[in-house]
Amino acid sequence: xxxxxxxxxxxxxxxxxxxxxxxxxxxxxxxxxxxxxxxxxxxxxxxxxxxxxxxxxxxxxxxxxxxxxxxxxxxxxxxxxxxxxxxxxxxxxxxxxxxxxxxxxxxxxxxxxxxxxxxxxxxxxxxxxxxxxxxxxxxxxxxxxxxxxxxxxxxxxxxxxxxxxxxxxxxxxxxxxxxxxxxxxxxxxxxxxxxxxxxxxxxxxxxxxxxxxxxxxxxxxxxxxxxxxxxxxxxxxxxxxxxxxxxxxxxxxxxxxxxxxxxxxxxxxxxxxxxxxxxxxxxxxxxxxxxxxxxxxxxxxxxxxxxxxxxxxxxxxxxxxxxxxxxxxxxxxxxxxxxxxxxxxxxxxxxxxxxxxxxxxxxxxxxxxxxxxxxxxxxxxxxxxxxxxxxxxxxxxxxxxxxxxxxxxxxxxxxxxxxxxxxxxxxxxxxxxxxxxxxxxxxxxxxxxxxxxxxxxxxxxxxxxxxxxxxxxxxxxxxxxxxxxxxxxxx
Amino acid sequence: xxxxxxxxxxxxxxxxxxxxxxxxxxxxxxxxxxxxxxxxxxxxxxxxxxxxxxxxxxxxxxxxxxxxxxxxxxxxxxxxxxxxxxxxxxxxxxx
Numbered sequence: 231x232x233x234x235x236x237x238x239x240x241x242x243x244x245x246x247x248x249x250x251x252x253x254x255x256x257x258x259x260x261x262x263x264x265x266x267x268x269x270x271x272x273x274x275x276x277x278x279x280x281x282x283x284x285x286x287x288x289x290x291x292x293x294x295x296x297x298x299x300x301x302x303x304x305x306x307x308x309x310x311x312x313x314x315x316x317x318x319x320x321x322x323x324x325x326x327x328x329x330x331x332x333x334x335x336x337x338x339x340x341x342x343x344x345x346x347x348x349x350x351x352x353x354x355x356x357x358x359x360x361x362x363x364x365x366x367x368x369x370x371x372x373x374x375x376x377x378x379x380x381x382x383x384x385x386x387x388x389x390x391x392x393x394x395x396x397x398x399x400x401x402x403x404x405x406x407x408x409x410x411x412x413x414x415x416x417x418x419x420x421x422x423x424x425x426x427x428x429x430x431x432x433x434x435x436x437x438x439x440x441x442x443x444x445x446x447x448x449x450x451x452x453x454x455x456x457x458x459x460x461x462x463x464x465x466x467x468x469x470x471x472x473x474x475x476x477x478x479x480x481x482x483x484x485x486x487x488x489x490x491x492x493x494x495x496x497x498x499x500x501x502x503x504x505x506x507x508x509x510x511x512x513x514x515x516x517x518x519x520x521x522x523x524x525x526x527x528x529x530x531x532x533x534x535x536x537x538x539x540x541x542x543x544x545x546x547x548x549x550x551x552x553x554x555x556x557x558x559x560x561x562x563x564x565x566x567x568x569x570x571x572x573x574x575x576x577x578x579x580x581x582x583x584x585x586x587x588x589x590x591x592x593x594x595x596x597x598x599x600x601x602x603x604x605x606x607x608x609x610x611x612x613x614x615x616x617x618x619x620x621x622x623x624x625x626x627x628x629x630x631x632x633x634x635x636x637x638x639x640x641x642x643x644x645x646x647x648x649x650x651x652x653x654x655x656x657x658x659x660x661x662x663x664x665x666x667x668x669x670x671x672x673x674x675x676x677x678x679x680x681x682x683x684x685x686x687x688x689x690x691x692x693x694x695x696x697x698x699x700x701x702x703x704x705x706x707x708x709x710x711x712x713x714x715x716x717x718x719x720x721x
Numbered sequence: 722x723x724x725x726x727x728x729x730x731x732x733x734x735x736x737x738x739x740x741x742x743x744x745x746x747x748x749x750x751x752x753x754x755x756x757x758x759x760x761x762x763x764x765x766x767x768x769x770x771x772x773x774x775x776x777x778x779x780x781x782x783x784x785x786x787x788x789x790x791x792x793x794x795x796x797x798x799x800x801x802x803x804x805x806x807x808x809x810x811x812x813x814x815x816x
Binding site: 325326328421422435461464465467468527529530532533534536537544548551553554555558562563564565566568569570571573574577582583585586587589590593599600602603604605606607608609610612643644645648649658659660661662 | 729732733735736737738739740748751752754755756757758759760761762763765767770771772773774775776777779781782784793796797798799800801803809811812814
C-alpha cells in the first residue's frame with residue numbers, strides 16, 4: 231500500500247478503506263522487516279502511533295489536508311522535539327532536540343505521521359551514505375550498492391516502500407543524487423523557499439530542504455506543505471507563490487528545454503545517456519522544443535563548491551566543542567585539550583577532512599587564493615544560468631554521471647567521490663530549483679535519474695514536466711520488489 | 722598546493738582537531754588529492770569578477786527590537802551532564 235502514489239493513499243484514507251493507525255503499523259512493520267537496509271537511525275513507534283490516532287480523528291472530522299494521516303520519515307538532521315537528532319554523527323549521538331524544526335512542525339500540522347529519523351552521511355557530507363556513524367544504508371535495488379547520499383536513508387525508506395515520502399536536504403545534490411540512485415522523484419526547491427530553522431547546518435548558503443517521493447504528484451503536495459516564509463530563518467523568502475499541485479496538467483507544447491553541451495560528454499555513462507535520449511523522445515512527443523545551451527563554467531562547479539561548502543562547514547561546525555551539548559571526551563587536561571579531544575573523537579574522517587579544507591581556505595594567506603577565488607567563480611556560474619534561461623524555460627540533463635556504485639567503491643577516494651556531484655553542485659551554487667526523476671535502468675538493473683533545472687522560484691514548471699513525463703511512462707512505478715536484484719544482493 | 726605533516730598539524734590546530742601520527746600519511750594523501758581538484762580554479766582569470774557570497778545576494782531584514790522568545794536555560798541545560806547552578810562546567814582556566 232505504501233509504495234502507491236501519495237494521492238492513492240490519501241484517497242484510501244478518505245474512503246475509509248484504511249486508517250492512519252493501520253497505515254502507520256504497516257509502515258513500522260515494513261521498516262522493521264527491512265532493518266538490514268539500515269535506513270533509520272531511530273524508529274519512533276510510540277510517537278507515530280499516537281500521532282496516527284490523532285490524525286484519524288482529524289480525518290473523521292473532515293480534515294481537508296491531502297497529507298493527513300500519511301506516514302513519512304524525516305532525515306535525521308531535522309530537529310524534532312524529544313527525539314534523537316544525530317545528523318549521522320557520534321558528536322550528536324546523545325542530542326535529544328529540545329525543539330521542532332519548522333519543516334517538522336509544518337508537516338505535523340498537515341497531518342503527516344513521522345515513523346522515524348533516517349540514516350544519512352555525517353553532517354550531510356557525502357554521496358554514498360557511508361560516512362554515517364551508524365553505518366551505511368543499503369540500496370534496496372541491490373544491497374551490495376550504496377543508495378547515494380547524503381539523504382541515503384530517506385531514499386531507502388521510500389524506495390523500499392516503507393513510506394511514500396521522506397524529507398531530505400540538498401547542499402550539493404543530497405536529495406537529487408540518492409533519488410536518482412534509488413529510482414525516485416527528488417526535488418530541491420529554490421534556496422530560501424523552505425525554512426532552514428531547526429535543520430542542522432552544514433553550509434548555510436547552500437543548505438535547502440527537499441522531498442524524496444515515489445511520484446512528482448506526491449512531491450508537489452508535500453513541497454507545498456513545507457514551503458513558506460519563516461521569520462526564524464534570516465534567508466527565508468518572504469514573497470512566495472505556493473501552488474505546485476494545481477499546475478501539474480499544463481500542456482508542454484512549446485516549452486523550451488535547454489540541453490547544455492557540457493552535460494553530454496564522454497564523462498557520462500553511455501547507459502545513462504541512452505536512457506536520457508529515450509526520455510527526450512517521450513518529451514518530444516509531448517511537444518517540447520529543444521534548445522542547445524552553453525554553461526561554460528560547469529566543470530569549475532566542483533572545485534568552487536568544494537572550497538565554499540567546507541569553508542562554511544568549518545565555521546558552522548565550530549559550535550561542537552563538548553561544552554553545552556553533544557559528545558565530550560572522557561579524558562582531557564585543560565580546556566583546549568577538551569575541545570580538541572571531543573572534536574577529534576566526535577567527528578568522522580570525511581567531516582574532519584572537510585573542516586581541514588575549509589579552515590585552510592579561510593586561513594590567513596590563503597583566503598584570497600581560495601575562498602574569494604571560489605566566490606568569484608560562483609558569480610560566473612550564476613551568470614551562466616542567467617544567460618541560459620534567456621533561451622529556455624527548463625534545463626535537462628543527467629543527475630549523476632554513473633549509477634549507484636558498490637559499497638566502498640568510491641568512498642576511499644574523496645576526490646573521485648566529489649566528481650560524482652558534477653551535475654548537481656552548480657545548481658546549489660546558483661540557488662536554483664531542480665529535481666531528479668527516474669528514466670530507466672542500467673544493465674545491472676540499477677535506476678537511472680534525469681535532472682530538470684528550473685528558473686528561480688519556478689518549481690511549478692519542473693513538477694509539471696516531471697508529472698507529465700510520469701503520465702507518459704511508468705519508470706516511477708517500478709519497485710525493487712518487482713524489478714530489482716534485492717534477493718540476489720548479499721547484505 | 723601540496724601538504725606536508727607540519728602544514729596539516731598547523732591547520733588541524735586552527736580547527737581544534739588532532740591528526741594522529743598513524744593517520745597522517747592517509748590524511749596527507751587525501752588532502753593533496755582534494756587540493757589538486759580545487760586548484761583547477763586557478764586556471765580561470767577572475768580579476769574583473771566580483772565575489773558572490775550567497776546565491777540571492779540578500780539584504781538581511783531587520784525586525785522590531787522586542788522580546789520574542791522566553792528564557793529556556795533550564796531546558797537547554799538538560800542536554801548536558803556538565804551544568805551546575807545554571808552554569809556550564811569546563812576545566813579550570815584561571816588558577
